[in-house]
Amino acid sequence: xxxxxxxxxxxxxxxLSRFIEFSLGKEDYAIxxxxxxxxxxxxxxxxxxxxxxxFLGIMNLRGQVISVVDLRKKLKIEARQDKEEAxxxxxxxxxxxxxxxxxxxxxLAFSSDEVSEMPEVENQINTHFIFGIYKxxxxxxxxxxxxxxxxxxxxEAISGFKKAA
Amino acid sequence: MDEFEKEVKLDFLAEAIQLLNDAEQAFLALxxxxxxANLMNEIFRLAHNLKGTSRAVGFGDVAExxxxxxxxxxKVKEGHIxxxxxxxxxxxxxxxxxxVMIKMLNMDLDSRFSSVEIIAKIKLALTGKLESVxxxxxxxxxxxxxxxxxxxxISAEDIALxxxxxxxxxxxxxxxxxxxxxxxxxxxxxxxxxxxILELVPEKAxxxxxxxxxxxxxxxxxxxxxxxxxxxxxARVELLxxxxxxxxxxxxxxxxxxxxxxxxxxxxxxxxxxxxSKEIQNISMSLRMVPLKQTLQKMQRIVRDTSKALDKKxxxxxxxxxxxxxxxxxxxxxxxxxxxxxNAVDHGLxxxxxxxxxxxxxxxxxxxKAFHEGNNLVIEISDDGNGIDPKIIREKAIEKKVIxxxxxxxxxxxxxxxxxxxxSTKAEVSEISGRGVGMDVVKTNxxxxxxxxxxxxxxxKGSVFKVVLPLTLAIIEAMVTQIGEERYIIPLxxxxxSLSPTxxxxxxxxxxxxxxxLRGQIIPMFSISSALQRPMxxxxxxxxxxxxxxxxxRNFAVLVDDILxxxxxxxxxLGNEIKNQKGFMGSSILGxxxxxxxxxxxxxxxxxxxKKKINFTDDVAV
Numbered sequence: 001x002x003x004x005x006x007x008x009x010x011x012x013x014x015x016l017s018r019f020i021e022f023s024l025g026k027e028d029y030a031i032x033x034x035x036x037x038x039x040x041x042x043x044x045x046x047x048x049x050x051x052x053x054x055f056l057g058i059m060n061l062r063g064q065v066i067s068v069v070d071l072r073k074k075l076k077i078e079a080r081q082d083k084e085e086a087x088x089x090x091x092x093x094x095x096x097x098x099x100x101x102x103x104x105x106x107x108l109a110f111s112s113d114e115v116s117e118m119p120e121v122e123n124q125i126n127t128h129f130i131f132g133i134y135k136x137x138x139x140x141x142x143x144x145x146x147x148x149x150x151x152x153x154x155x156e157a158i159s160g161f162k163k164a165a
Numbered sequence: 166m167d168e169f170e171k172e173v174k175l176d177f178l179a180e181a182i183q184l185l186n187d188a189e190q191a192f193l194a195l196x197x198x199x200x201x202a203n204l205m206n207e208i209f210r211l212a213h214n215l216k217g218t219s220r221a222v223g224f225g226d227v228a229e230x231x232x233x234x235x236x237x238x239x240k241v242k243e244g245h246i247x248x249x250x251x252x253x254x255x256x257x258x259x260x261x262x263x264x265v266m267i268k269m270l271n272m273d274l275d276s277r278f279s280s281v282e283i284i285a286k287i288k289l290a291l292t293g294k295l296e297s298v299x300x301x302x303x304x305x306x307x308x309x310x311x312x313x314x315x316x317x318x319i320s321a322e323d324i325a326l327x328x329x330x331x332x333x334x335x336x337x338x339x340x341x342x343x344x345x346x347x348x349x350x351x352x353x354x355x356x357x358x359x360x361x362i363l364e365l366v367p368e369k370a371x372x373x374x375x376x377x378x379x380x381x382x383x384x385x386x387x388x389x390x391x392x393x394x395x396x397x398x399x400a401r402v403e404l405l406x407x408x409x410x411x412x413x414x415x416x417x418x419x420x421x422x423x424x425x426x427x428x429x430x431x432x433x434x435x436x437x438x439x440x441x442s443k444e445i446q447n448i449s450m451s452l453r454m455v456p457l458k459q460t461l462q463k464m465q466r467i468v469r470d471t472s473k474a475l476d477k478k479x480x481x482x483x484x485x486x487x488x489x490x491x492x493x494x495x496x497x498x499x500x501x502x503x504x505x506x507x508n509a510v511d512h513g514l515x516x517x518x519x520x521x522x523x524x525x526x527x528x529x530x531x532x533x534k535a536f537h538e539g540n541n542l543v544i545e546i547s548d549d550g551n552g553i554d555p556k557i558i559r560e561k562a563i564e565k566k567v568i569x570x571x572x573x574x575x576x577x578x579x580x581x582x583x584x585x586x587x588x589s590t591k592a593e594v595s596e597i598s599g600r601g602v603g604m605d606v607v608k609t610n611x612x613x614x615x616x617x618x619x620x621x622x623x624x625x626k627g628s629v630f631k632v633v634l635p636l637t638l639a640i641i642e643a644m645v646t647q648i649g650e651e652r653y654i655i656p657l658x659x660x661x662x663s664l665s666p667t668x669x670x671x672x673x674x675x676x677x678x679x680x681x682x683l684r685g686q687i688i689p690m691f692s693i694s695s696a697l698q699r700p701m702x703x704x705x706x707x708x709x710x711x712x713x714x715x716x717x718x719r720n721f722a723v724l725v726d727d728i729l730x731x732x733x734x735x736x737x738x739l740g741n742e743i744k745n746q747k748g749f750m751g752s753s754i755l756g757x758x759x760x761x762x763x764x765x766x767x768x769x770x771x772x773x774x775x776k777k778k779i780n781f782t783d784d785v786a787v
Binding site for chain 2 (some may be wrong): 044046047048049050051055058059060062063064065066067095096097150
């Protein structure tokens with residue numbers, strides 16, 4: 001669904017797409033700015049029993065209880081440990097989830113033709129959650145489909161968990 | 166249809182539901198007080214309103230029908246037609262017909278309707294041929310409850326014909342004028358077909374009322390005419406509740422740091438703030454509350470229809486209809502209540518002959534009493550019938566293999582067997598109640614609302630069904646427990662008792678593990694840490710706290726590190742990503758602003774209980 005959003009965004013606003021860029025370990029990633037509700041510092045969380053490892057817990061966002069997920073654990077990237085961590089509250093089709101990242105870099109604005117496809121690599125592990133790569137002067141930013149990174153697969157994992165338990 | 170037109174139409178529908186409810190009440194009142202001119206004026210006003218507005222917003226079918234209805238009411242009002250039971254029944258039927266139309270329109274604004282049959286009936290009444298109307302009425306009444314009764318008197322062929330006729334009338338895209346419809350109807354039925362069939366059509370439509378979703382109907386609470394109210398979406402109220410909850414928490418945090426404040430003005434403002442935020446919380450919570458009035462008034466109609474069909478004379482008394490309850494609870498309350506009330510009239514009250522024989526008044530009395538008791542709403546439905554005979558229940562229960570022949574139950578336990586699945590006491594299954602899916606459904610529905618239902622009965626004097634419900638589902642009374650470094654909330658409703666498991670209470674049973682021996686009963690004991698897969702503090706069992714959970718199958722004990730305190734918590738729903746987790750009811754925000762999970766211990770341990778059950782009966786029961 002989010003991918004549709006992006007393609008739509010590309011179509012209607014071929015000039016500029018806005019993404020929020022953040023770091024996970026040494027790499028740069030970005031998600032569409034329109035999906036971001038707010039950015040906060042890492043809050044106190046309460047652990048969720050029986051949940052997958054990357055679920056950090058639940059937090060209180062001004063009276064609303066939402067789950068917080070550690071994106072580094074999810075993508076198996078080693079955290080930077082420099083206390084710059086931030087939580088991006090994303091809105092995935094009305095569902096709010098907090099996503100922990102190493103640091104927030106900047107807002108990117110680029111036109112769609114600056115985005116290239118994910119190169120085909122043999123023995124490629126799963127890359128379905130990446131919908132493009134934005135080339136900067138001397139580095140790359142990976143554009144993530146956050147819904148695919150987190151959403152459905154995890155929910156299935158949990159119901160699987162439930163059955164197993 | 167443009168947005169404006171749609172909006173106008175939807176507004177009309179909401180208003181119409183209100184008008185219809187008012188009208189129904191007026192009709193019912195009319196039945197007992199036939200010479201009340203005020204009532205007649207009121208009814209006329211309502212019908213006139215309905216006609217005018219429905220025409221104005223462009224619901225031609227509704228307007229056309231209400232016009233006929235108004236004609237009839239006018240004649241009645243001017244005294245040309247005598248008000249009889251038959252007329253009242255016809256008016257109620259008209260009311261139902263309009264309700265059906267409004268409901269259909271609610272789902273699809275372009276619905277079309279045929280009112281030809283009922284209009285024919287009105288015309289009959291207008292020309293004074295009421296006899297035939299009443300006659301058909303009595304047949305139609307039964308039809309309302311059970312169509313099969315009619316099929317005895319009318320051949321299956323006729324029913325099929327009737328159905329195809331209905332289909333034909335409902336055929337989309339075809340709009341007939343009334344005359345055309347009548348003609349069609351005539352062509353459909355051979356002349357010798359029972360005239361009653363024609364009268365049945367609208368009744369069948371009435372039967373559909375219960376199948377329609379209840380939305381909108383409960384949305385309007387009080388007459389807009391009689392008090393100034395606005396309709397606000399529940400989502401907005403919930404949002405407000407959330408924010409107010411936060412406000413209260415922040416206020417608590419401030420209060421905890423009182424000692425550090427030395428400025429007297431600050432201290433004074435702080436206590437004022439505390440008072441205000443408490444008040445705001447109360448108000449915001451009360452926004453979810455609606456009076457029971459509407460739901461209870463519907464019972465008037467249920468009692469009327471049921472008693473007519475059974476040929477019993479029944480007076481319904483309603484006390485405390487202004488009592489308020491959370492809207493979400495109310496929505497799920499109507500069905501169980503209808504069931505209990507019907508049961509009271511059908512099973513509870515004796516036939517008129519039996520009543521006279523046992524020296525009671527001819528009229529049976531059913532009363533519904535609603536009141537608040539602590540944090541609960543209590544609804545008592547009582548009848549002055551014959552009561553429930555435990556001996557008969559016992560025989561039935563043994564016959565239906567609900568209990569074994571030699572089981573030793575007290576009268577009270579026997580009476581409560583009526584809530585057992587598949588238990589129906591009435592010798593023959595009637596159309597009104599007693600299809601075998603009776604009281605157990607009532608019980609499950611009420612338990613789903615975290616409520617309970619009990620019955621107290623006195624042979625020869627009558628029975629009382631007592632329904633106890635929490636005032637709101639949004640707030641529950643709960644214990645906050647410590648498990649390892651974390652806190653978990655356990656609803657008080659699940660906790661039977663808590664105690665410290667001293668060595669003399671804990672016994673090890675092979676194949677089951679540790680058990681508690683409590684007052685001669687052996688209770689399996691589970692550790693919460695294995696169920697949650699979270700660590701607990703390292704200490705012996707005897708230093709932990711055992712919470713005894715009252716579950717339907719068998720009580721069990723759950724070990725936690727500590728019980729911190731008891732408090733009211735506001736339940737927050739879990740997000741989609743974790744709502745499938747078994748054993749969690751939701752979450753809540755504790756006094757320090759941190760969220761905690763609300764556990765459903767029964768669900769959490771249902772798996773373990775099943776696993777252990779086999780071992781348990783093997784080892785312990787002997």
